[in-house]
Amino acid sequence: MSELAILGGPKTRSQPYPEWPVWDERDIEAVTAVVRSGRWGGYPYPGPQTAEFARRFSELQGGSYAVPMASGTVTMEVACRATGIGWGDEVIIPAYTFQATAAAPMAAGAIPVIVDIDPQTYCIDPKAVEKAIAPKTKAIIVVHLGAEMADMDAIMEIAGRHDLVVIEDCAHAHGAKWRGKGAGTIGQFGSFSLQSSKTLTSGEGGVLLCRTSELAEKAASIIDCGRSHPGGGEEGEGEYSLGANYRMTEFQSALANVGIERFPEQASQREQMASYMDEALSEIPGVRLLKRDPRHTTRSFYRYIFAIDPEVFGVEHDALCTALDAEGVDCWTGYEAMHHYTLFQPAKSKLAVPAAFPQYFQFEKMHLPAAERACEHEAVWLDEAIFRAGRQGVDDAVAAIRKIQRNAKELAEAARKFREN
Numbered sequence: 462m463s464e465l466a467i468l469g470g471p472k473t474r475s476q477p478y479p480e481w482p483v484w485d486e487r488d489i490e491a492v493t494a495v496v497r498s499g500r501w502g503g504y505p506y507p508g509p510q511t512a513e514f515a516r517r518f519s520e521l522q523g524g525s526y527a528v529p530m531a532s533g534t535v536t537m538e539v540a541c542r543a544t545g546i547g548w549g550d551e552v553i554i555p556a557y558t559f560q561a562t563a564a565a566p567m568a569a570g571a572i573p574v575i576v577d578i579d580p581q582t583y584c585i586d587p588k589a590v591e592k593a594i595a596p597k598t599k600a601i602i603v604v605h606l607g608a609e610m611a612d613m614d615a616i617m618e619i620a621g622r623h624d625l626v627v628i629e630d631c632a633h634a635h636g637a638k639w640r641g642k643g644a645g646t647i648g649q650f651g652s653f654s655l656q657s658s659k660t661l662t663s664g665e666g667g668v669l670l671c672r673t674s675e676l677a678e679k680a681a682s683i684i685d686c687g688r689s690h691p692g693g694g695e696e697g698e699g700e701y702s703l704g705a706n707y708r709m710t711e712f713q714s715a716l717a718n719v720g721i722e723r724f725p726e727q728a729s730q731r732e733q734m735a736s737y738m739d740e741a742l743s744e745i746p747g748v749r750l751l752k753r754d755p756r757h758t759t760r761s762f763y764r765y766i767f768a769i770d771p772e773v774f775g776v777e778h779d780a781l782c783t784a785l786d787a788e789g790v791d792c793w794t795g796y797e798a799m800h801h802y803t804l805f806q807p808a809k810s811k812l813a814v815p816a817a818f819p820q821y822f823q824f825e826k827m828h829l830p831a832a833e834r835a836c837e838h839e840a841v842w843l844d845e846a847i848f849r850a851g852r853q854g855v856d857d858a859v860a861a862i863r864k865i866q867r868n869a870k871e872l873a874e875a876a877r878k879f880r881e882n
């Protein structure tokens with residue numbers, strides 16, 4: 462009989478990994494208190510729970526003005542609009558990310574210019590950014606992917622030289638630090654998602670860190686139907702601007718306020734278990750860990766991503782992931798490269814930006830080799846739940862990957878036959 466669960470052998474892990482989000486009576490009490498208070502929505506902005514969350518979140522990341530809002534997509538649209546980025550401006554983004562990183566500048570009227578990633582970190586390649594800068598370039602959106610951070614020293618240096626706005630997409634990077642500075646506090650803006658899969662969640666929601674009170678003031682006004690929010694705080698005297706309702710509700714903020722209390726302990730457990738995982742995984746033939754940059758002083762783990770060299774490992778990443786799932790370890794090959802992303806085909810829609818600027822969306826002409834290799838052959842994404850299951854959780858995941866590598870020949874043969882039929 463085969464050793465591999467996908468070919469009828471025994472499963473490495475039969476017990477499910479812990480669920481997310483984690484909750485207890487505190488969450489129920491917090492939501493109940495909001496129901497009883499009668500103050501449910503986000504208006505007047507910010508409500509007491511939302512103001513408290515803004516304070517706590519900016520403390521967690523170590524500075525900047527926090528403006529909670531509806532999602533980690535509108536945060537980036539608002540960042541663009543708050544700095545006057547709009548119709549026909551170019552915003553450089555990495556090819557390896559969720560579609561929101563491109564959809565957000567488009568919602569502000571700007572054109573996403575997709576560039577390649579650094580194969581060592583899977584984050585935006587500063588050399589590719591430099592090459593893509595053109596007269597209409599106004600901003601760079603970096604994505605701190607999985608558990609990595611983009612090279613913020615290089616990015617800030619380039620942005621400074623070309624007078625560009627830097628927006629850090631920190632949807633995966635709650636609690637992460639670069640040279641001791643919180644992710645999202647280095648560029649002009651840090652955009653965080655609080656959607657339910659994220660390591661700090663309120664079900665849905667987002668929070669935008671703004672480096673100055675002037676930027677926070679503009680952001681708060683845009684998300685509160687244009688009302689004036691001096692310094693990014695409560696509504697005050699001042700002109701109306703053009704905005705819309707992107708407010709976070711008090712229910713969401715109440716949940717975020719409980720989640721943020723649990724966050725430091727969860728983050729430290731993930732970090733400890735990830736270091737343990739690094740050691741064990743690096744001994745498996747064909748496994749390549751992503752770069753551990755010493756300037757990335759605190760790692761945070763939305764997903765643990767590693768690479769394989771398919772020739773040495775023995776199979777491609779999709780076969781490994783399918784086999785790993787069968788072993789009881791949730792696994793994903795990750796996003797598609799943005800220019801190959803089946804969901805991201807704006808030129809096929811009636812969206813204003815691709816309709817007006819089709820020359821930027823000729824994906825068949827784009828060649829971004831590092832992103833293509835990562836997305837089509839190498840990347841393996843593991844769930845952070847593995848770390849919440851302690852050493853046993855990590856041991857099981859590593860044992861399953863080792864088992865698959867040991868039996869890669871048999872798996873490759875089975876995959877070949879499957880494709881032929």
Ligand SMILES: Cc1ncc(COP(=O)(O)O)c(C=O)c1O
Nearest residue numbers: 532533534559561632654655656
């Ligand atoms: C890299 C990245 N950016 C942005 C977002 C968007 O966040 P939201 O779903 O809160 O709009 C996500 C969400 O998955 C993401 O992974």
